Amino acid sequence: MPQPVTYRGMSLIVPDNDTEWKEFYEHARAHRLVVRTCTACGLMRYPALHACPWCMDLGWSWREVSGKGTIYSYEVVHHAIQPGFKDITPYAVVLVELDEQRGTPTADEGLRIIGNLVRHDFSPEAEDKVAIGKRVQVVFQDLAEHMALPQFILSGEPDQGRVWRLGG
Amino acid sequence: MGYNSRMANLKDKYCIVGVGETEFSKNSKRTTRAMAVEAVRKAILDAGLEASDVDGMLSYQNGDSTFAPFVAPDLGIRLNFYMDVVGGGSSTEALIGLAMGAIEAGMCKTVALFRSMNGYTEFRIGGTGARSAAPVRGPDLAQVPFGMRSAGQNFAPTFMRHMYEYGTTSEQVAHVKAAHSRHAGNNPKAFEKHRVTVQDVINSRWIVKPLHLLDCCLETDNATCLIVTSADRAKDMKQRPAYIMGVAGRVSKPRVDFHWAHGPISRVAGYYAKDIVFGQAGITPDDVDVTGSYDAFTFTTMLQLEEYGFCKKGEGGHYVSSGIIELGGKRPNNTSGGHLCEGYTHGMAMVVENVRQLRGTIDDTCPGAAEGRHTYDYSPGKCRQVKDAEITMNLGWAMPATGSSLIMRRG
Numbered sequence: 001m002p003q004p005v006t007y008r009g010m011s012l013i014v015p016d017n018d019t020e021w022k023e024f025y026e027h028a029r030a031h032r033l034v035v036r037t038c039t040a041c042g043l044m045r046y047p048a049l050h051a052c053p054w055c056m057d058l059g060w061s062w063r064e065v066s067g068k069g070t071i072y073s074y075e076v077v078h079h080a081i082q083p084g085f086k087d088i089t090p091y092a093v094v095l096v097e098l099d100e101q102r103g104t105p106t107a108d109e110g111l112r113i114i115g116n117l118v119r120h121d122f123s124p125e126a127e128d129k130v131a132i133g134k135r136v137q138v139v140f141q142d143l144a145e146h147m148a149l150p151q152f153i154l155s156g157e158p159d160q161g162r163v164w165r166l167g168g
Numbered sequence: 169m170g171y172n173s174r175m176a177n178l179k180d181k182y183c184i185v186g187v188g189e190t191e192f193s194k195n196s197k198r199t200t201r202a203m204a205v206e207a208v209r210k211a212i213l214d215a216g217l218e219a220s221d222v223d224g225m226l227s228y229q230n231g232d233s234t235f236a237p238f239v240a241p242d243l244g245i246r247l248n249f250y251m252d253v254v255g256g257g258s259s260t261e262a263l264i265g266l267a268m269g270a271i272e273a274g275m276c277k278t279v280a281l282f283r284s285m286n287g288y289t290e291f292r293i294g295g296t297g298a299r300s301a302a303p304v305r306g307p308d309l310a311q312v313p314f315g316m317r318s319a320g321q322n323f324a325p326t327f328m329r330h331m332y333e334y335g336t337t338s339e340q341v342a343h344v345k346a347a348h349s350r351h352a353g354n355n356p357k358a359f360e361k362h363r364v365t366v367q368d369v370i371n372s373r374w375i376v377k378p379l380h381l382l383d384c385c386l387e388t389d390n391a392t393c394l395i396v397t398s399a400d401r402a403k404d405m406k407q408r409p410a411y412i413m414g415v416a417g418r419v420s421k422p423r424v425d426f427h428w429a430h431g432p433i434s435r436v437a438g439y440y441a442k443d444i445v446f447g448q449a450g451i452t453p454d455d456v457d458v459t460g461s462y463d464a465f466t467f468t469t470m471l472q473l474e475e476y477g478f479c480k481k482g483e484g485g486h487y488v489s490s491g492i493i494e495l496g497g498k499r500p501n502n503t504s505g506g507h508l509c510e511g512y513t514h515g516m517a518m519v520v521e522n523v524r525q526l527r528g529t530i531d532d533t534c535p536g537a538a539e540g541r542h543t544y545d546y547s548p549g550k551c552r553q554v555k556d557a558e559i560t561m562n563l564g565w566a567m568p569a570t571g572s573s574l575i576m577r578r579g
Contacts, residue, residue, distance in 0.1 A: 010313065076376065
């Protein structure tokens with residue numbers, strides 16, 4: 001079993017038998033964002049479910065996605081719970097809808113993934129830059145030889161749909 | 169969907185006949201076992217029963233409490249059926265349904281159902297302390313490494329998206345806290361009795377946007393208990409029974425693990441639960457006199473009321489800020505003050521409150537309260553009994569993707 005990775009005071013544990021996360025992080029460490037795709041119906045899912053939620057098939061393979069997407073929702077943490085986050089408040093957690101498979105298989109579904117909205121040095125992006133509708137791009141924060149976290153930066157592309165953020 | 173024909177045969181066949189709770193505090197100075205024993209004992213006595221009358225026990229917890237096999241023997245109760253389940257909010261209604269099923273199956277006759285928690289002094293329900301330092305593995309890896317661990321952090325994107333889609337405002341949902349604080353002021357056992365205004369909520373510091381401090385519930389130490397039995401047995405008991413008309417337990421969205429993947433995330437589990445519970449009860453939201461919509465956060469109350477059809481989808485902000493949910497309004501919500509003000513019990517106290525509403529003997533300061541004589545003067549420190557409350561509904565919440573509900577009527 002690989003050694004637990006310590007990040008912001010947290011112990012991140014990925015046992016050898018946890019193949020979904022082990023391989024996901026190995027790809028992430030090579031700076032590839034991958035998701036499982038069903039070998040029967042072709043639909044992708046995140047995080048790595050063990051069967052296809054649409055056709056129940058057990059077959060899957062990893063597929064690399066672009067890492068481009070739009071902020072679907074977000075929050076800004078002012079009062080951190082985890083001790084290791086107290087020195088970086090306020091920080092934004094973003095729910096990103098990836099470009100691949102948007103509105104599929106139903107209009108309300110999509111490949112969505114959670115990360116922090118960060119600057120290039122992985123410090124939190126300024127709070128007033130965070131908004132629903134902003135375009136983002138995945139970046140990888142290397143934590144160990146076998147692990148990197150997917151994070152997101154503003155890509156500067158034109159906004160997607162209506163842009164909105166909570167004032168105050 | 170067929171819920172009517174298949175399940176309505178249990179409508180009005182089971183009752184809640186006893187309720188009990190400990191003090192709501194931030195310093196219980198005792199174990200969850202000691203508190204559970206007190207709450208169960210009080211509920212048994214409230215029902216006018218003896219230990220030998222109770223032969224079933226259910227509890228729920230998250231690795232933070234005692235178990236039925238330690239509580240029953242303390243009271244001299246020999247059990248024919250017991251189960252302790254992992255669960256938090258929305259477990260109350262689900263376990264009431266399980267209690268009905270256990271009795272219906274002939275496994276036992278009368279069930280005591282408890283939740284005991286040192287939610288402030290031992291396992292902080294907000295996630296600080298020992299829980300914040302737990303190792304991160306499995307499904308948690310999809311969110312916890314990004315500083316998203318507490319209940320508020322887990323729910324905030326759902327609330328934010330509702331504001332985006334429907335124009336819901338901080339001011340609108342702040343009315344939930346303001347209303348519940350007025351209710352708590354008329355509840356002698358509430359932990360937080362002072363009234364707050366909408367502006368107080370808006371001016372309180374940010375915890376995780378869009379949640380201010382006063383949008384978040386309390387963290388308290390307490391135990392609560394309900395006694396469920398058949399309507400046949402309830403007829404001869406001490407209290408006016410609260411008849412169970414319908415129950416939906418742990419109804420979920422298509423994905424619970426990473427529920428953001430599916431559907432509009434502003435849709436919560438009540439969307440799927442409403443047909444079950446209203447189908448069994450054979451009523452509509454218009455027939456409900458009092459609601460107990462789980463208030464882990466102000467937004468939670470609002471989201472569930474609109475999902476169950478008390479207003480149109482997207483109009484929850486207007487509904488909760490219109491005065492309807494206040495004592496004296498058309499359909500008061502959480503007349504005890506709820507988790508925002510009375511104390512945090514993982515949902516059970518909201519059912520306890522509605523049982524008392526249906527009995528007409530809410531424990532306010534009215535001189536004849538215990539005999540059902542109330543003034544219906546809802547000014548500070550006075551009455552909180554809803555006049556002629558016939559039907560109550562509890563809207564239990566675990567998270568956006570999971571919820572339970574319960575409809576009761578007075579006996």
